[in-house]
Amino acid sequence: EQKILLFAVLFLVVLSSALALIGPFIIGRLIDQFIDGSSLSQLQYWLYGLAVIYLLYSLASYFQNYWMVSIAQQTVFRIRTQLYGHFFRLPLRFFDKRKHGELMSRATNDIETISATLNSAFIQVVSSILTLTGTVAVMLWLSPALTLITMLIVPLMFYGMRWITKRTSLLFKQQQAAIGEMNGLIEESITGQHVVKAFSQENEMLRQFDEKNTRIRTVGFWALTYSGFIPKVMNTLNSLSFAIVAFAGGLFAYYGYISIGTIIIFTEYARQFTRPLNDLANQFNTVLSALAGAERVFLIMDEKEDK
Secondary structure (H helix, E strand, C coil): CHHHHHHHHHHHHHHHHHHHHHHHHHHHHHHHHHCCCCCHHHHHHHHHHHHHHHHHHHHHHHHHHHHHHHHHHHHHHHHHHHHHHHHCCCCHHHHHCCCHHHHHHHHHHHHHHHHHHHHHHHHHHHHHHHHHHHHHHHHHHHCHHHHHHHHHHHHHHHHHHHHHHHHHHHHHHHHHHHHHHHHHHHHHHHHCHHHHHHCCCHHHHHHHHHHHHHHHHHHHHHHHHHHHHHHHHHHHHHHHHHHHHHHHHHHHHHCCCCCHHHHHHHHHHHHHHHHHHHHHHHHHHHHHHHHHHHHHHHHHHCCCCCC
């Protein structure tokens, strides 16, 4: 059942990506056809067609998200169930070497991070890749020269994202590990409160808490700070791309190389070209955080059980 739903989601992602490309293309062609004001009697039928296209796009987007949430929750349910059952089959020496709170963090926080990623990131990543591929293909077909000009911002995006993600990938791993250590300390200090009181270790426990809490704050601050650069950089490059297309397209139209409708298509596709890159960049941090959590979960799953 889950496989069937997954294939249905993938089909709807392909459909919605195709519809997102068809709409602007038709609008550009309509501008070329009706810009002189003739044959306006046919325009209403094209507008009805556009309404149907965008309605189908909305329905496809709704159902793909609805079904993906179901798939994600079922998957996370099985992972959490298997991990919890695995705990009861592990040898005692495994628990002697690890803090209980840190293990609890893997069964709660880390799996919740995986859940959040499956709920949203999977669809956005697949949709962004398909939209990006289709957009570039149509742009090349319409005007290779204007497409190459539009892609001048790609190297800037690549190096900007490389500089950011090189730092965030490490920081998100450190953040997940720091949260696990903090949960371990809290769980042990609260459940073992009678031992802490008996040996007058209150100040030591407070010192350790402040140390680990400071670690989470520092790592989390820099992880979110660097990841926060991503939408700012992408929005700036998106505006730059739009300006390049408008300026170069205007020159090409003035000299008769392309039509006005083609400029309209390119301005819309320029947004669709940078939007998937923006989505991929934004989801990259979520995926990195989920991978860090998944790595911690499957390290426990790979532990040998008692025979």
